Amino acid sequence: MSMTLHENKTKAVVDYIKNTWSILRRTEEHVLQLLIDPKLPYNPGDKRVLYIPRKENLKEIQKKFAPFIPERVRGQIEIHHLPRSFSHIQTHGLLYLPNAYIVPGGRFNEMYGWDSYFIVLGLLAENLTDWAFEMANNLLYEVEHYGKVLNANRTYYLTRSNPPFLTQTVLAVYRVIKDKTWLKQSLPTLLKFYHFWMKPPHYVKKTKLSRYYAEAATPAPEVSPTYYTAVKAYYRTQKIYAYDVEKYYGEKNDELKPAFYRADRAVRESGFDLSNQHGPFGADITECVSLSLNSLLYQMEQDFFEIYNFLDQVDEAKKWQEKAQERAQLISHYMWDHATGYFFSYNFQRNTIRPYVYATTFYPLFTGLATPSQAERILSNLPTFETGGGILTSAYNTGMQWDAPFGWAPFQYIAVEGLKRYGYEQDAKRIAGKFINLVNHTFAKHGNIAEKFDIRAGDTLLQNSIFYGYKTNEIGFGWTNAVYMHFLNNFDFKKENFTEKRKGD
Numbered sequence: 001m002s003m004t005l006h007e008n009k010t011k012a013v014v015d016y017i018k019n020t021w022s023i024l025r026r027t028e029e030h031v032l033q034l035l036i037d038p039k040l041p042y043n044p045g046d047k048r049v050l051y052i053p054r055k056e057n058l059k060e061i062q063k064k065f066a067p068f069i070p071e072r073v074r075g076q077i078e079i080h081h082l083p084r085s086f087s088h089i090q091t092h093g094l095l096y097l098p099n100a101y102i103v104p105g106g107r108f109n110e111m112y113g114w115d116s117y118f119i120v121l122g123l124l125a126e127n128l129t130d131w132a133f134e135m136a137n138n139l140l141y142e143v144e145h146y147g148k149v150l151n152a153n154r155t156y157y158l159t160r161s162n163p164p165f166l167t168q169t170v171l172a173v174y175r176v177i178k179d180k181t182w183l184k185q186s187l188p189t190l191l192k193f194y195h196f197w198m199k200p201p202h203y204v205k206k207t208k209l210s211r212y213y214a215e216a217a218t219p220a221p222e223v224s225p226t227y228y229t230a231v232k233a234y235y236r237t238q239k240i241y242a243y244d245v246e247k248y249y250g251e252k253n254d255e256l257k258p259a260f261y262r263a264d265r266a267v268r269e270s271g272f273d274l275s276n277q278h279g280p281f282g283a284d285i286t287e288c289v290s291l292s293l294n295s296l297l298y299q300m301e302q303d304f305f306e307i308y309n310f311l312d313q314v315d316e317a318k319k320w321q322e323k324a325q326e327r328a329q330l331i332s333h334y335m336w337d338h339a340t341g342y343f344f345s346y347n348f349q350r351n352t353i354r355p356y357v358y359a360t361t362f363y364p365l366f367t368g369l370a371t372p373s374q375a376e377r378i379l380s381n382l383p384t385f386e387t388g389g390g391i392l393t394s395a396y397n398t399g400m401q402w403d404a405p406f407g408w409a410p411f412q413y414i415a416v417e418g419l420k421r422y423g424y425e426q427d428a429k430r431i432a433g434k435f436i437n438l439v440n441h442t443f444a445k446h447g448n449i450a451e452k453f454d455i456r457a458g459d460t461l462l463q464n465s466i467f468y469g470y471k472t473n474e475i476g477f478g479w480t481n482a483v484y485m486h487f488l489n490n491f492d493f494k495k496e497n498f499t500e501k502r503k504g505d
Contacts, residue, residue: 017126018126020476021102024102024478035049035050039107047077051079051096062079065079089158099141102478104476105474108451113162114165118479121482125482139166149166156222162271165296209327211266214263217262218258232256242279248283263278263284264282266282266286267282272292275402276403277358287349288345289346292345302320302324302368305324331343340381343374362411362419364378368421379427390438391415392405400466400468409435441458442459449475449480451473
């Protein structure tokens with residue numbers, strides 16, 4: 001793969017992305033398309049259900065969607081209020097959102113939690129401010145009506161959230177629209193979401209830090225049963241030292257226990273589904289306070305400091321700055337490993353770090369909580385992650401899509417922005433350029449943009465490399481498009497090496 005970018009390749013990708021935002025956008029008129037979920041079995045004639053919050057007016061919502069539901073299928077389409085308990089849901093369906101939104105693409109045909117932060121950045125880079133504003137308001141709506149930012153707006157995601165980028169999303173939009181009234185109105189909802197993570201079972205009192213933890217302990221409906229079959233086969237045949245397998249698997253009956261299913265859902269809440277970051281299949285995740293989660297909660301606290309200053313509440317702002325400083329100290333205390341120069345998650349049951357070299361080590365740089373000396377150590381470890389196409393997800397090949405040799409747009413963004421924040425401009429620019437070149441190269445080869453890459457081989461054909469979980473590489477793709485545009489618009493690449501910085505439309 002050549003390391004020289006050509007303007008004509010870049011222009012082709014930019015044009016593709018510009019067209020793709022409209023293709024990925026969903027409004028009321030796409031209701032039939034949204035009600036068919038590619039992740040669940042579907043047969044012609046099956047009921048399709050749109051669920052609305054109990055506070056919404058059912059007749060008004062039905063009227064809103066009526067023009068877009070043809071008479072020939074009206075008998076199959078139902079609009080209901082959500083049951084009071086998610087355990088009472090008989091048929092899984094779509095959860096109502098009041099505004100249009102961008103879906104990631106492919107089998108991910110709904111609005112996702114942390115994907116939406118990156119998508120909003122991409123929309124803002126394209127001056128699609130109104131669309132970004134709609135996305136931010138949908139996320140706020142989820143917190144108000146569904147209790148949290150959801151993994152995505154399907155009923156089977158009601159039991160879990162996603163990495164908390166909400167304050168960053170709102171601030172990204174606010175910095176463009178400068179609507180202080182909207183920011184002030186959003187504040188109670190932002191605080192509500194912050195406190196979701198600061199209460200048990202997510203909050204772990206002994207560390208004063210938080211973990212990922214799902215609200216159900218049964219198989220995730222959107223996950224193919226063949227995955228759980230493969231997990232059991234692994235447990236039957238492999239020796240595992242990372243954790244006590246008996247907690248998660250019963251050898252006598254060859255069955256996965258509720259603790260495994262809860263952890264499996266928590267892994268999906270973390271966004272990193274799947275990796276061995278917390279042992280095989282991530283099963284120990286509920287016993288660890290997460291580096292990525294607590295770095296993002298530190299960022300939320302810093303964001304509240306900024307928001308309260310915007311609103312001229314200086315004393316309140318100072319309280320949030322103090323909270324952030326305390327969390328930074330706790331993260332350094334529990335999660336920084338001076339011997340290796342990495343941050344790791346921390347197992348609070350065993351009182352030890354989980355020494356798995358993972359790209360989440362860049363999160364403390366991204367959020368600014370790392371000390372300059374810690375940042376310097378992480379920079380010295382950059383060769384562990386850096387390849388010809390950008391940043392690897394981890395140092396380990398496991399057959400899981402969130403480990404090596406795979407690379408994802410969010411990690412490119414977090415690593416690049418983290419390095420840049422600490423003054424390592426040339427390293428940041430080099431990695432951003434590699435990723436732009438990787439997208440250009442694979443687009444020229446396949447004519448599309450995918451969700452993930454074999455970042456060593458420089459390709460998007462991955463089916464023979466992924467052994468656990470879904471094996472497809474979805475096309476679209478929301479956060480890849482967004483990070484590509486963000487890099488292109490925020491680095492002044494020299495023409496002879498990359499391409500001129502786009503000046504906007």
